[in-house]
Amino acid sequence: MRYFKLFSGLAAGLLLTGQTLAQGPTPAQLAKSEELAQWALGQHLGYEIVESLTTEVGPRLAGTEAEERARNWAVAKLKKLGFKNVRVEYFDLPVWERGLERAEILEPYPQPLVIIGLGGSTSTGHQGVEGDVVGYPSLAALRAAEADELKGKIAYIGEVMTRTQDGSGYGVAGQKRREAAYVAKEKGAVAVLIRSVGTTSNRFAHTGQMRRVTSQPIPDGVPAAALAAPDADQLERILDSGETVRIHFLLTPESRPAGRSGNVIAEIPGKKKPEEIVLLGAHLDSWDMATGAVDDGAGVGIVVAAAKHLMDETKRPDRTVRVVLFGAEEVGLVGGKAYVEAHKDELAQHVIASESDFGAGRIWRFETRAGEGRIEAAQALGHGVKKLGAAPGGNTASGGPDLLFMRQAGVPVVTLKQNGWDYFDLHHTPNDTLDKIDPDDLAHNVAAWLSFVYLAANTGEYYR
């Protein structure tokens, strides 16, 4: 992909492009990036930060008072660690909060089911809804249903997510979570239940946002919840036996149009080229049923610790290192969008960016999204990461969810790809807690990020 190579707004008047004036890391810098990584493997700061966030704040849903407490925690922590220009950039968003959630099979075999409401779902009202269940093996099958087939009934979608190292199973499986409520409504259903997205067979249901929150109110689907995998199995067994399954389903979330979230920003100002920005991101908000240790407490710990180590263990970097702890990622990348709007005129000065938001598994691949002819230069930033065991990856890095809009605006990104084999066992479930993080794996991540940011902030290279 080719990005714009000309733009305005450069404080120093530099063209941050792959030009002849660009300069990659020196042999001494490459050696230093390895040395820093080795040193950081023995450090515990990253884990201490996750522990502090998940213990002292706990769950921190976007737009709530808990997320406000998380911002206060972050501001205090970042100041205490010695970062400069620590600030919050606020933005507004609609807020959805969970109420009562209950489902039970009434017939033929009465028993409760473990569910969790999907973010943005409408309410069933306090009486709940009752209906016979019609099962579909996939979202596509529900889409293909006859118009009257679901009138007054409860739709169920059974699709199983594939476990993968790179998380690629999530995109497909997530589709049913995002669309089920609207498709079911079109077909006349009174509610929809889905098999949880995620890979665990533990009895945790998996939440997550339906359609993305925008400045518009959330659209109107039927009430929607996910069943834990064992409960989905149970429902499917009964449906497969040919029995009519009747369910009572109660979900009483509340929505309010205007809440507040914010991105917390902190910097290590660059010494030689302070106007050039290397952006390290993670998101501060979490889902509401757990303390969000892997999603995304781990990312917060990783990028903050890496930046702090850079500050303490190296001389002041040439470029400015900016840590952005995004708000409201979970409800639709709201913080990522707000950042791009607020920093529109400054995006051209973002030399490279990356977000850590895939848990605490070890990094196994270093991916880039750089301009034509700039891939090798961008791969050079992964020198220390690769010395830790990662392979070079392709040039289709996402950079991380909150960097979507930045990437679309032409900012080069890299992904320090984590092993996500177990990530979707925990992600968006009540089981996303601190004990699930291996401190050594987390240190490995911090080491990789430190070596990356050291090179990115101290070379004269560009990646557009």
Add this chain to the structure above:
Amino acid sequence: MRYFKLFSGLAAGLLLTGQTLAQGPTPAQLAKSEELAQWALGQHLGYEIVESLTTEVGPRLAGTEAEERARNWAVAKLKKLGFKNVRVEYFDLPVWERGLERAEILEPYPQPLVIIGLGGSTSTGHQGVEGDVVGYPSLAALRAAEADELKGKIAYIGEVMTRTQDGSGYGVAGQKRREAAYVAKEKGAVAVLIRSVGTTSNRFAHTGQMRRVTSQPIPDGVPAAALAAPDADQLERILDSGETVRIHFLLTPESRPAGRSGNVIAEIPGKKKPEEIVLLGAHLDSWDMATGAVDDGAGVGIVVAAAKHLMDETKRPDRTVRVVLFGAEEVGLVGGKAYVEAHKDELAQHVIASESDFGAGRIWRFETRAGEGRIEAAQALGHGVKKLGAAPGGNTASGGPDLLFMRQAGVPVVTLKQNGWDYFDLHHTPNDTLDKIDPDDLAHNVAAWLSFVYLAANTGEYYR
């Protein structure tokens, strides 16, 4: 241990003792016990029975309508499988049922905690209770507390259970569950929380009965619940930091003095010595938060399938094989006690007994509790079990929880000891569901039990 060797009530006038007239298995019978075991490894009936029970009944708490449905299921299933004398022996018991359950840290870091009420706990009332937490590392430490130390406070006990193959960690850890509410009350606490018994780090709290249900009403302790391990970690982290932790705790169970439970009994009448009984047990009730697949759906599947295979694959046994699916095990071995009372005059004719109630892990040891000089004879019943890989064990078998009173009355027992390494990850939590059972492991159990019951029901040996 030496049991009575003389007793009355023998229909045939035989003395079921280790006398010269006794006769162990023939070489042909030993070979047949191996052959049956090998054959049964390829069968699926045991799993089908667990699937049927857990799907068609679901959770089945002692004394409730759900346990009644389980008995109806069992009677229908056992009749359909061709067992004779299928019947229910009813008994009364007090019934405790869960209400609302909620706990949250109010200060210093507001957040919800995952809890589960302990069976038999008193209610907090609908307002709940609020108090500062005082932590103790063990039940012993709580016992040693000063009398006024806990006035108006909430006690917390943090003891961690040891993971073991033989389940021996449970006895120690279970002590805090059984006694915490009463000890805390003596010390003036308003409530007590314990770290869950069990070995999982998943976010499931572990329930279980406090003091044993008897004909007397449940004694009066303070309201008591268990925290999931990650929540216990969280609470301990905050307590360790020196902060005062204030908690709100709501638990609204209800008790009623008189409910009904029952033991479901089925038989394969013996051909030569119908008055001599080989008893195979499991328990039908489960805790209320899961479908009780490993506790004790597995046991039901194992012993019913083994007996059914014996019926179909061998000629009619010499002795009567009696399958007993006990009611109300979880709330204090009530069914086991009722059985002994109802069958007092017949206990002498119980040649040997065993219960399967430790999940679906493979059998690794064959243990006996036989009379002096009868141990070798009892070990011979494990011939096929040992050919499947089990080691001979000692002569201190429990035989299974429901057999406690029978054993105390002198009935010889064996234990087909299952690998319980993972059992307490699931036991008494919402995660005890069918998907946790490996069908091949279950078949291994059925094979072992079939070979055992074949020998026990067809030899002329006695074990007192």
